[in-house]
Amino acid sequence: MMDGMAPFLVANEGRGGNTMLDLKKIRREPDWFKEKLATRGVKPEAIDEVLTLDAKRRELLQETEALKAQRNEASKKIGEAKRNHESADEAIAAMQKIGGQIKALDEQVAQNDEVLFDKLAHLPNVPHEGVPVSLTEDGAKEMRKVGEIRHFDFEPKHHWDIGENLGILDFDRAAKVSGARFVYYVGLGAQLERAVYNFMLDEHMKEGYTEMLPPYIVNAHAMYGTGQFPKFKEDVYQVNGEDMTLIPTAEVPLTNYFGNEVIPAEKLPVYVTALTPSFRSEAGSAGRDTRGLIRMHQFNKVEMVKYTKADQSWDELEKMTANAENILQKLGLPYHVITLTTGDMSFTASETHDLELWMPAQGKYREVSSCSNCLDFQARRLHMQYRDENGKLQYVHTLNGSGLAVGRTVAAILENYQNADGSVTIPEVLVPYFHGITKITKENAVPFNRQK
CATH class of the missing domain: 1.10.287.40 (Serine-tRNA synthetase, tRNA binding domain)
Known part of the structure; x- marks a missing residue:
């Protein structure tokens, strides 16, 4: 409490x-x-x-x-x-x-x-009709598969091995400085991360999203309003005692933007997007994804948030899911879309579509985005409203989705675009962000490693 x-x-x-x-x-x-x-x-x-x-x-x-x-x-x-x-x-x-x-x-x-x-x-949102019923993740409904899974003529390596061999991911030095589940991106690794999130933001802006740069530290009321508090306090990093929290996702400051306001109905729906770091303690994840970029204490994520009228939110969920899929399709990464079970979706969601990327070395799909319709669940806490055609105050509906988790997208690029010689081909849509470089090799990956 x-x-x-x-x-x-x-x-x-x-x-x-x-x-x-x-x-x-x-x-x-x-x-x-x-x-x-x-x-x-x-x-x-x-x-x-x-x-x-x-x-x-x-x-x-x-x-x-x-x-x-x-x-x-x-x-x-x-x-x-x-x-x-x-x-x-x-x-x-x-x-x-x-x-x-x-x-x-x-x-x-x-x-x-x-x-x-x-x-x-402590009561979660009510699940929407048709959401698969299960108290575990088992039973999620696959909606579609997109893209062809690449068949390698060599044994595909894990992204952490690729990155370490190229020198573009340094987990050991990060552990020396910050501990486990942190990483240094180096040289073209850092450039790849930057290219990925700039590409994501550029694509979302084409779809009508307004880019924002929100605060990275928020108060307890903001965390409560979006549903992280009080139930999930152990999952975050708090500063200044318990007054302020490093954001676990840009969803928190973005959704709180219109808190305690009446949004003019003619403005709705409002689309916003932001790149921010996300900070998570990963409490309870001991032994899970201990290597690589999948489960980090600090990672970059591009977030999408929508504020809509009550009768718009389900159509907007499908549009948001398509916005996230657009990124993967243009990157040429195979993925599938699933509807999560009642027991597996987030506390605030009424329905969630997950996008999961194919990871060749693991031989399975891994989540890169969750797109959720929260209905008026968050808006009630934040007292965000609009006036309907009769002038009556109604709560807005809020939606959020990763567009996408950047580190996991980088991991998928490294694995899906790897070559037998250890190099990585840069996806075509990202080449302009590399100023003409088309492949990451040991020779060009880290400038300070070159022979002078």
Whole structure:
């Protein structure tokens, strides 16, 4: 539970509340929520606890209102007594007693709200109809395969071996400086990373995205608004005690951009994109992807975020997925698109399409992008709204997607474009970013390694 968050529930509950799920809808359809959230591992008792706390809250508020009415009556009697030059001692004593009772009830409401808010904050988004039901990643639905898998006439190497042999990836020196799961990109390795993310940004801007350069450190409220807090605090790097956090994804500052605002309806949908580093502690990933660029504590990612009207978000999810696919298609990298299961998609998502790249040395697909429709889940927390055609305030829908994870894309390029002699051919669309260089070799990879 984050200090200072529960008052938002009190202040805004009548307007839908700054809770991730609509509390009034939970009251109306508790069994539906139990059924849907059970597919995400939420026990029915969690909904019962919310309803019990909600009922207690409303009961306390009714008692408070009744006492306030009594206090108003006592205040009138005091006024009448003074006008009539009569003793008001009895009425004053009564008002003081009632004031103490109201203060005690207010404290009970605040305590109840703290617990209620915390329970609601740990409930994930409701999965959309048609999302494969499973509490694990098994059962994801493949939507399509794109691109031809290359058949090598030699044993393909892992990207970390290719990069280390060329001298463009240096994990050992990074470990000396920062520890495991960090890397130095060197020479044409750094240039490849830069070429990849510049290409991604250029492509997204062609599709109508506005490029942004957001803050890399955000406050707790921003992390809460997009759903990383309170449940996933162990996955991030916090600075300045617990007040500020290094962003785990640009989704956080981008989605928070319109927080507590009413976006003019004629502006929607809004598309934004940004390149930022992402910082993740990778808690719980011990023993997984310990080598290479797949699971790093710091990595670059190009993010896409959309704000839409309620009736636009599903079409926009398909467009966003196509925006991510466009990058892979132009890079000539084979991939497939899957719809994640209820238990495998992110906490805030109602439906997620993952793009997974083919990694020849591993002989399997690895995730490079997740495109998710969060519906109004984040907007409720951030209080982002627009006015519909009738002038009524509605919550915007938010979507986010990697466009793409840069390091994983670089890893796929190294593996899919490797040559028998250890060199790597640069994808055609990236050659302009290399000023004519078409291949990374030992001779040109790292200038300071050349013989003088």
